[in-house]
Amino acid sequence: MTPWEDNEAFEAAAVPLSQRALAQRPAPYLDDLNPAQREAVEALDGPVLMLAGAGTGKTKALTARIVHLLALGKARPHEILAVTFTNKAAREMKDRVLRMLGPAGEGMPWMGTFHSLSVKILRRHAELVGLKPSFTILDTDDQLRLLKQLIQARNIDDKRWPPRMLAGLIDGWKNRALTPARVPSSDGAAYNNVGTEIYAEYQDRLRTLNACDFGDLLLHCVEIFKTHPDVLAQYQRWFRYILVDEYQDTNVCQYLWLRLLAQAHRNICCVGDDDQSIYGWRGAEVGNILRFEKDFPGAKVIRLEQNYRSTPHILAAASGVIAANANRLGKTLWTEAETGEKVRLIGHWDGEEEARWIGEEIEAIQRGTRGWAPVSLNGQAILVRASHQMRAFEDRFLTIGLPYRVIGGPRFYERQEIRDAMAYFRLAVSPDDDLAFERVVNVPKRGLGDKAVQSIQREARANGLTLVDGARSLLAGGGIGGKGANQLRAFCDGIDRWHMAIRDARPVVADAVIEPLLPDTPPNSDLGHVRLAEVILEESGYVSMWQNDKTPEAEGRLENLKELVKALEQFDSLQGFLEHVALIMDNDSEDATEKVSIMTLHAAKGLEFPVVFLPGWEDGLFPSQRSMDESGLKGIEEERRLAYVGITRAEELCTISFASNRRVYGQWQSQLPSRFIDELPQAHVEVLTPPGLMGGGYGAAAPGFGGGFGSTIEERATRADVYNSPGWRRLQDRQGQRSVSQPREARHVTIDHQAESGYALGERVFHVKFGYGRVIGIEGDKLDIRFDKAGEKKIVARFVMPADIGDEVPF
DNA sequence: ACCGCGTACGAACCA
């Protein structure tokens, strides 16, 4: 029976469902939409671009649209293709549709991520791209190990060709839907064609392994659609309406995937916000959304601009920043909300002080301060540019006992113990999984080192065997000696035994786990696979390996293994589990306790909090130097969108901060305020003065602030004043727009415009953090100072003061 | 085969 015959059966069941839904719920979903949302919901046919600004009720409109399609009988649940990027977004959409429709909203088999939907499609046509339907999905780790092997096989310098770099190259090509044959020679030549050659080898190897990496899932689908018009036509008929979330994040391959599927009926609705395109570095093409109207002539463009999330000051600040980007489709967010607080800006001496201040501020806000209503910890978040910034906050919050949660971080299935355990499961399911074999053959230690593994590989390769069989053959021929041999034999026998157990449990082992088309296929209630998983982990010695491990993290790893086994209960077989786990990111441990959230700006997209802190707004950190170096103006624009995303996460209160000094790779560096700080419209910003330090001369002080200080100090303080900083100054002489792509020398450059320190060799100076010291070298505005207590440091002159003045400062 | 030390390098993120 083909899937298309299944379909007939499904249709018979599906029609009454949607009619029942309509009867039960007479379209209340249209009533609470604003006019733009309603327009977006009701424009069902033909291409539609829904430009949905931050906080404008995009998901609401999207789900209402699905409900509307079903209610009007335009499509049945299985005829709607709804694509998201993350499992979380998919789940959210599913939940919302379910909430609106009740049971009638169940059974939307084609609502999911690009990757999960692609797997579903690919399993049905795997042979068209030279795979078996049971192909496995490799993650980044496997991918790297594979590439490493190919590099070594070629005997080329892996210093010049780091696997990571090749992986990046290949991913980039796949993102652009380029098979090895299609990589433009200009692309390949730049790397002496080594890159393209390895790419081709890599693809061959994947086919031999019957495996796909993440990029392949989409690429293969596109290839099938392109080369098999009959298959494509079936899917085009099948998916009568297509909806895409976060369209600004699509890469070329995803774009082709969509366009191929949509081009027949053109009922495609893409939802996105060009101002929130922040994944360019992983291949997203903001161009896709910019040229939607060209791709789909006659497309209806609907803007959702009424914001339901943030106060006017916050929106104005965000708008001010994003306005500096060129090539925008353009939206003007507005709100009916009350004015609220201005965006707050504060400078700090260094990153630790920044963390300290934010910690105190969070506690104050939690208690309720300055007449603001208290905001619980759950309502507060710290959004950083790069994950290493999190550390300062974690350190600080641990010492003051402020509960926090880190969102993102290493995902569950990426942890070592989980990946090891899964490799065992993979071997049990398919003993020919060579990558899994390699991963765990010596985990726990079985006395099988590099040399042993190499001879197994040689044996396997020579006889066209899988690694397990190669190992067996080697053992039989006595090609491997000593105590490793016994352990290897036990390992192979184990694999055999576990595999048999699976076979016995399911006498008819399907070659692949093909998703049932009928959504309500009864789940297998037999939990034998859970027990089997435990047995595997026990017998392999993997559990005892961690039990015997004395390191502090061993306990946590055992916990994770338990959690893994528990997770198995929700699936009906090991295969089914492996199938999903490769695509699932489930890190949302539902935790009821009140905690402040710490996450990257990227992880924050789509979230919102009453109170948001945005630390580390310093040139080089944010915008990140790397982004500027690699992508020039484009990079800066993307960073600016990231700033926009950050600010628009805040509902009530947004606090931006920067530090004058920061440890970078263990070295102290002086930092300049981010250029994005220049772009904040002053009318919507309140500049705060950090406590403690002479009114905050070291970073931020309001203009005109700070009467009552000695003139010398005040002068030094104002020099560091934000509004007087090079940052604000750039605002004034905008016409002087130098090439932005030219990285500013934030690190080694003078902060003063006259590059002289004002200090003399041998002079005694005072520094707030390092104490007293003596100038032993001068280099422009930087001083080499030998501190009495803190050793020798290089310090920018404005951060120290003559010792006699320092003496008077009350610390 | 495994362990410990020294050196080099450097940090986004989701499937």
Add this chain to the structure above:
DNA sequence: CGTACGCGGT
């Protein structure tokens, strides 16, 4: 300041 890897010693 970390971590990841390569080296040499045991």
